[in-house]
Amino acid sequence: MSLNTHYIGRFAPSPSGPLHFGSLVAALGSYLQAKSQQGRWLVRMEDLDPPREMPGAADDILHTLEAYGLEWDGPVLYQSQRHDVYQAQIDAWLHSGAAYYCRCTRKEIKAAGGYYPGTCRTRHHSAENSAVRLRVDTPITHFHDILHGRIEIPSALAQEDFIIHRRDGLYAYNLAVVLDDIAQGVTEVVRGADLIDPTGRQIGLYRQLGQPEVSYLHLPLAVTENGNKLSKQNHAPAIDKQNPNPVLIQAMTFLGMTPPADLADSSREAILRWGCQNWHVGRLPQATAITLAF
Incomplete structure (x- = not known):
């Protein structure tokens, strides 16, 4: 076969x-x-x-x-052997402005309603003590699953700029x-x-x-x-x-x-x-x- x-x-x-x-x-x-x-x-x-x-x-x-x-x-x-690939993509997005450094804590995000509201988008933080977030300008609001059909994604989740590199130095699952x-x-x-x-x-x-x-x-x-x-x-x-x-x-x-x-x-x-x-x-x-x- x-x-x-x-x-x-x-x-x-x-x-x-x-x-x-x-x-x-x-x-x-x-x-x-x-x-x-x-x-x-x-x-x-x-x-x-x-x-x-x-x-x-x-x-x-x-x-x-x-x-x-x-x-x-x-x-x-x-x-664990592909960190250089992940970092190269993050660097490219930081350079183009598609990603940015964020210093918001989980406590602050929870206080803002549980979803990150884009607080650091225009703050131009440095890399020190920062996570890296990807700008979400075109949210994905639904997708097709082969078993379940059309699956709707909650609006607040879909619109959230999400982390691609964590503050503790680990690369985020979604990116990898x-x-x-x-x-x-x-x-x-x-x-x-x-x-x-x-x-x-x-x-x-x-x-x-x-x-x-x-x-x-x-x-x-x-x-x-x-x-x-x-x-x-x-x-x-x-x-x-x-x-x-x-x-x-x-x-x-x-x-x-x-x-x-x-x-x-x-x-x-x-x-x-x-x-x-x-x-x-x-x-x-x-x-x-x-x-x-x-």
Whole structure:
């Protein structure tokens, strides 16, 4: 089976802990969407925030993906190795006036109503003790999601000049993810519904950069009975590397598929082959969150 060079998808975890079931759902959904179209599936490690990272987590995540048969095409990209690319773009925008330095604190923004009102746009601050914000002159007020259709973005959020370089020196997620998706040739982003909100900003970045936009598919989140999404911060348990078949079946079922009862007894490769052959976006649950019973 030849690769479809026109479709490139990706899975981009942050190495803040081991892979849990919610992460597996995102990995599997993006993998099946790519492979069902004979496309390429890439893995990127979003290691932008060292204070939140767990030593050894990046390698552990890759070993877990391998244990589940989710083999990626091409080298793994690490955001920690791309700071010069992010800085070069920020410098270009600062030079052109498309970005500016901001010294507003979270407390001040909260007092102004919760959204940044553009306070520092004309203040000409220096880099010292400043974040960098991108001017939003043409807000993205809606976008099309492959599963959910037209998604409206709240006006105040859409109009907000957003941070692309944090005051603490870390590069912002929105900037890095778009520059990396462009660099990797990604054509479609399949990820969890918790990332719906920043999608408008990311589309705005594509337009600012004059680059073709990707399409978006936001999968339902796995949440606990109290409504919290499964996450490393909420101490979601790591998935079992030694016995992947039952968890793969569970993830496929979560994504609206109906694996036959005897599939769990097949090889891991056979399970994934069945998944690619039976994957269909139209069968995905329309909900943005699904409660898991453990």
